[in-house]
Amino acid sequence: MKFSINRQVLIKHLSDVQRAISSRTTIPILTGVKISADENGIVLSGSDSDISIETLIPVSEENNQIEIHTQGGIVLPARFFSEIVKKLADEKITIEVKDHFQTNITSAKASFTINGIDVNNYPNFPVIDSNEVITLPTALFKQVIQHTVIATSTQESRPILTGVNMTIKDGKLTAVATDSHRLSQRIISIAAPESQLEKTYNVIIPGKSLVELSRIVENQPTIEMMITENQVLFKAENVYFYSRLLEGYYPDTNRLIPASSSTQIVLNAYDLLQATDRASLLSHEGKNNVVKLSIDSNKVELSGNSPEVGNVEESLAYQSASGDPLVISFNPDYMKDALRTFGQQDVQVNFTSAVRPFTVVPADREDDNDNSFIQLITPVRTY
Amino acid sequence: MKFSINRQVLIKHLSDVQRAISSRTTIPILTGVKISADENGIVLSGSDSDISIETLIPVSEENNQIEIHTQGGIVLPARFFSEIVKKLADEKITIEVKDHFQTNITSAKASFTINGIDVNNYPNFPVIDSNEVITLPTALFKQVIQHTVIATSTQESRPILTGVNMTIKDGKLTAVATDSHRLSQRIISIAAPESQLEKTYNVIIPGKSLVELSRIVENQPTIEMMITENQVLFKAENVYFYSRLLEGYYPDTNRLIPASSSTQIVLNAYDLLQATDRASLLSHEGKNNVVKLSIDSNKVELSGNSPEVGNVEESLAYQSASGDPLVISFNPDYMKDALRTFGQQDVQVNFTSAVRPFTVVPADREDDNDNSFIQLITPVRTY
Numbered sequence A, B: 001m002k003f004s005i006n007r008q009v010l011i012k013h014l015s016d017v018q019r020a021i022s023s024r025t026t027i028p029i030l031t032g033v034k035i036s037a038d039e040n041g042i043v044l045s046g047s048d049s050d051i052s053i054e055t056l057i058p059v060s061e062e063n064n065q066i067e068i069h070t071q072g073g074i075v076l077p078a079r080f081f082s083e084i085v086k087k088l089a090d091e092k093i094t095i096e097v098k099d100h101f102q103t104n105i106t107s108a109k110a111s112f113t114i115n116g117i118d119v120n121n122y123p124n125f126p127v128i129d130s131n132e133v134i135t136l137p138t139a140l141f142k143q144v145i146q147h148t149v150i151a152t153s154t155q156e157s158r159p160i161l162t163g164v165n166m167t168i169k170d171g172k173l174t175a176v177a178t179d180s181h182r183l184s185q186r187i188i189s190i191a192a193p194e195s196q197l198e199k200t201y202n203v204i205i206p207g208k209s210l211v212e213l214s215r216i217v218e219n220q221p222t223i224e225m226m227i228t229e230n231q232v233l234f235k236a237e238n239v240y241f242y243s244r245l246l247e248g249y250y251p252d253t254n255r256l257i258p259a260s261s262s263t264q265i266v267l268n269a270y271d272l273l274q275a276t277d278r279a280s281l282l283s284h285e286g287k288n289n290v291v292k293l294s295i296d297s298n299k300v301e302l303s304g305n306s307p308e309v310g311n312v313e314e315s316l317a318y319q320s321a322s323g324d325p326l327v328i329s330f331n332p333d334y335m336k337d338a339l340r341t342f343g344q345q346d347v348q349v350n351f352t353s354a355v356r357p358f359t360v361v362p363a364d365r366e367d368d369n370d371n372s373f374i375q376l377i378t379p380v381r382t383y
Helices: A007-018 A078-087 A138-149 A207-216 A269-283 A332-340 B007-018 B078-087 B138-149 B207-216 B269-283 B332-340
Strands: A002-006 A032-038 A041-047 A051-058 A067-070 A072-077 A092-097 A102-107 A110-115 A134-137 A163-169 A172-178 A182-189 A201-206 A222-227 A231-236 A239-244 A263-268 A291-296 A299-306 A310-315 A320-323 A326-330 A346-351 A358-362 A373-377 B002-006 B032-038 B041-047 B051-058 B067-070 B072-077 B092-097 B102-107 B110-115 B134-137 B163-169 B172-178 B182-189 B201-206 B222-227 B231-236 B239-244 B263-268 B291-296 B299-306 B310-315 B320-323 B326-330 B346-351 B358-362 B373-377
Touching: A002 A007, A007 A032, A007 A041, A007 A051, A007 A078, A007 A092, A032 A067, A032 A078, A051 A207, A072 A078, A078 A102, A078 A110, A078 B269, A110 B269, A134 A138, A138 A163, A138 A172, A138 A182, A138 A207, A138 A222, A163 A207, A182 A332, A201 A207, A201 A239, A207 A239, A263 A269, A269 A291, A269 A299, A269 A310, A269 A332, A269 A346, A269 B078, A269 B110, A326 A332, A332 A373, B002 B007, B007 B032, B007 B041, B007 B051, B007 B078, B007 B092, B032 B067, B032 B078, B051 B207, B072 B078, B078 B102, B078 B110, B134 B138, B138 B163, B138 B172, B138 B182, B138 B207, B138 B222, B163 B207, B182 B332, B201 B207, B201 B239, B207 B239, B263 B269, B269 B291, B269 B299, B269 B310, B269 B332, B269 B346, B326 B332, B332 B373
Parallel strands: none
Antiparallel strands: A002 A067, A002 A092, A032 A041, A032 A072, A041 A051, A051 A239, A092 A102, A102 A110, A110 B310, A134 A222, A163 A172, A163 A201, A172 A182, A182 A373, A222 A231, A231 A239, A263 A320, A263 A346, A291 A299, A291 A326, A299 A310, A310 B110, A346 A358, A358 A373, B002 B067, B002 B092, B032 B041, B032 B072, B041 B051, B051 B239, B092 B102, B102 B110, B134 B222, B163 B172, B163 B201, B172 B182, B182 B373, B222 B231, B231 B239, B263 B320, B263 B346, B291 B299, B291 B326, B299 B310, B346 B358, B358 B373
């Protein structure tokens, strides 16, 4: 294999593929990046066996400045190769595989020779039947990811909760995540050919995979999703993103969302986020990380305290407060995560009692039973 | 004590004083920041007992928006106080000490109450006789610091080598640092009243103190230095920066600098830095962190290798190479530190032999014996 390529283009694609490459893998060849050159261009592949990423740099795009002298492939140590490429000075870089998989990387007057590995030893990525393609609007789907992954569990004690449960049914995609203390749900409409509207899917995608996916896909208006028994493939322009699926049954979360509420406040999500952030300064110092919200007909107040350090009180600006007076305590970090998903929007916070979960929803939703964007938090009992 | 102040101004000065405050100190009150209000304005003080910083925020400057209602003082937990100030929303902040050193911090609708400590328990800073003031040009003195601290030792086995030796004699300031593998020297002329030209000083200032000092002083054309037996005070506008001095005798470094050389090359410091950086990619992977420079009459070549990973070779562009052919190995990290101090300048590198220290000096120095800016590196024997 011998080719030359624009250095900046190579850096960009390498950094995409490196998202899948871990230096801590127990399979040595997976610390490498696979580089192949064929008539279409240069293909880079990386995998940590949970996530695999493949990206094509097409020879047809002039900016890529690709010249392929000999087709072929090699596996090079990923971190090291990428450092070399970043530190070279010239805009053009030439890569050539010599005898015994020794690989020459040259740019301007600098010439690196590094030990590569036979490309035939690199594991094959799963073959996914592309007959059933679900087309997703990229920007909206990235929002779905951002709004739900916050509630995935980071603990491996119940692996299934580290994923986001995605259900596709009747032209709707429902994404739910919960770590059993809080829950996030987004429902969006998706376009699908008539034939596919009848088909339903129910999968659990690791939260970490979704975060990496949303970092890679950018400018394409849509991405394609293909699901098999234990793998999902996302395809965006020249990037293929494979993730394993989590096995098992996701808990039924519908019954967790309260159908009614007895206290409601409407206020700006960002203002509440800032106030919660201030109150959490004190709660973080204490043994119990909780802040207290007090609501009555003419005042909404947030407070936090730590016996060692001090306390904070803040009266909040709000649009409306209705229903029963209430004093409720919660983990401010869960609240901050939830509020961030609403940006500068106004939100409605719905409470049932001091010991029952409460929900945060957009203030402008048309219907009280609209559960298409909901953040739920379980309060902390403080007595 | 009760006063109000512009929040951004307070943040700026707090972050200066916090440079002296460590959370790991064994003296609990030193984790705090001392805040005093008197007729001149607000004074913030912090110390880790090695470095002490005091800054005055004058009431006379309108932008500070200071209103002092009651004079007095308090010590507040520094990290926590600064987080509070940063997270408050309003541009104005009011601080009031209540009973039992409880301190109220209010801004807009948020009100923090935190436990302070009696200001009378805070240690006094040293009183330094300001009769003997050495005036230093700020920008040039910061350069002296940057050019020499790189060679200070980070190991406490010989504490004296963690400092920079500063000698003031005959209107010249000589700064030298060495960790016994390399040496940095800068000599500058300083303005001093006639009376002081006769006086000589020889002190060792901890490298860490000098780095912190150079981060704090900014826009003043000059700073003042005052030296006592075991302390040095730097005074810049409204900031007082105290550092302890290191005790002991600094080694005589003059004899380490070779008086002549047998091989010389002239080349651009930045180009050599970039090439050394590339070569170090491989040397960092190996057991011995060395790169090799080969010089003969028509070629200057830098190379690095690691048996596990591979090797790199680069032929360097240079202005001139003269004297005996030479092959020499050195630690690329020392070379990179040294070259960075020259920026984009051309440098001359002077070698005596493969086992003797070599020097890097500005290519445009007028006199071969001019030692006013010199970086010295001891090579590594590779046989």
